[in-house]
Amino acid sequence: MADQLERYLKSKLSDGVDRRDFLKLGLTATGMAAVAACGGNPTSGSSGSSGPTGPEFKVGAVLPESGVYAELGKSITNGMQMYFDSVANQAGNRKITMVSADEQTALASAVAATKKVVEQDSVDMVAGYVSSPNAAGNRDYLDGQKMPTLIANAGVNSLSRAAKSPFIYRTSFSNWQPSHPMGTYVAEKLGKKKIQLVYAKYGAGLESVAAFKETFTAAGGTIVGPDVATPFPNNGDQTPFVQAINTGEIDGIYCFMSGTDAVSFLKKAAELGTLKKVDLVSGSGFFVEQDVLAAITDAAPLGALTGLHWALTLDTKENQDFVSKYSKKFAGRQADVFAVQGFDTARVIVDALNAVKGKTDDKLNFMKAISHVAFQSPRGDFKFDPNTNNVVQTIYIRKVVHNSKLGWTNQVIDHYPGVADPGK
């Protein structure tokens, strides 16, 4: 590499460059050689003369590093890091650094983590929040501080509606989004008109099934009661809930559960053979996302149809690129929807910083730049809705299949583009 540089410099010299140009080239070459010495990783040697000259831009990442959501936090962090690395950790002539604080599980620790990054680390913006109570609970503080914030997961609808803030945008989803098109799909495209609702009884479960019910009943479907509502989290036996599914009288179920609850529920349902007795198993995508499928393997509900804003198998160049690079960068770890949300969050930050040329003192102007960011994400078209400060995105209808290469996964069979939360 050094040899090539020397040859290149000599050729430039013989072209008759002047002294100043030569100096510039020399400096660039030094920078490149430093990069080469660092194992070719362009992030570790970015302090050369070609690096940004503006002040450092600090992003406070408030994400769970411990507790039940630690895995989600890790995926989001990985996704963000991956995008920042791809632009050499700089944008708008400013070097981007991530300062992390542990969101943990409970609101008290999430509040402390937020205050830590804002007051102690003096970050320029905040990104993160996996759990909805934590995002909602920090909303007033962040809004009061006029702190530019991106919500990278928490789906509670109110953040796009009554509790929206000009300083808080959401890059992930609102709970309403993945479920709303499913009602139409089940009633109209599949013609299944009798559905029983099954859900973990907490915010996300209630908001998801409510969104499904809205379109499903509007399209002539009937919700067959009583709803099967499990405690959240359910550490006890799932049998009574599985058996409360009224297989004789329904065409199928619509379900919201995630993580550990989905795993224990689906296993018990497989043992009892309950889901085989209904025509349709449908739900929000989190019910059968990759983490759940990897845990239950052959107890997976083959053919289950769910709605989500991403799928591992989504066959676009952006997604396949993302999936393969992610797994290469993080030691074989499979990409998931949370990693995509992190990746897009970082991209919004970078694009907005570039748009304002690194000038973020005018917070409202910076937020305006954020609101105008639009791009092709691994999940498809990504843009913000000016009415809700929430992402507008495609919802994919996916079917649980067993694929020879990926094992149990979700295959995209239909999609609803441009789904926007109805908040005003």
Added chain:
Amino acid sequence: MDVLNLAHGSFYMIGAYTAYSVVLATHSFWLALLIAPLLLALVGGLLELVFFRRLYRHGHLAQVLLTFGFTLVFVDLIRSGYGPTTRSIAPPPSLGGAVHFLGATFSSYSLFVLGVAVVVGALLLAAWRRLRVGAVLRAGVADKEMAGLLGIDLARVFTLTFAFGAGLAGLAGVIAAPEFAIFPAMDASVLILALVVVVLGGLGSIEGAIVGAAVIGLGYVIGTTLFPQVALVLIFGLMAAVLVVRPTGLFGRR
């Protein structure tokens, strides 16, 4: 033995994770059922020898502090080894289905769990009441000094009992693994219920633990199914009511 061990839930969790590893490596649930309790008995015995025996003199608060510390250590060890993802294992193929009788459907594996619980409970009760080892233990708990004067090597008895208890927790972990999900917080999910069971039944009484488990188990499932809003209130309320009437628990003597 008069030890308050909050790390008992950790033994249960480690049992479940051991089952996961064994099943992953050998595809045999039955092998896991053998290996995990032995491993946990070893771990429990070592912990007793090195740590717990120093604390018998210092009362329950010191034990709570130490064993609570161990729960934190174990959960972090598990998380760093297995990651925080939820895992699961399938029931053995012979128990993977459902059976129908009396017009209802039961999962074969749930019935198996029920069967194991009855057998283990009956054996423990029989050993406690009828065997020499039971008599030695009862003597050791009732009056350490007197039992020592009678020539019982209490240190050894306590180590073995602790190891046996840890092994039982490991067995419970293996049995629970196919029934529930395996995840790093599963120790806490069972520990609280276990404490309620023991307090309700009466400290130091196996009969009490069996009756307490039946009452709390049924109460919890019926509660979460029929009145989900008040399920936890129901079982804690039940415990409070029993304690008001019988401060030592249903079968407690002290």
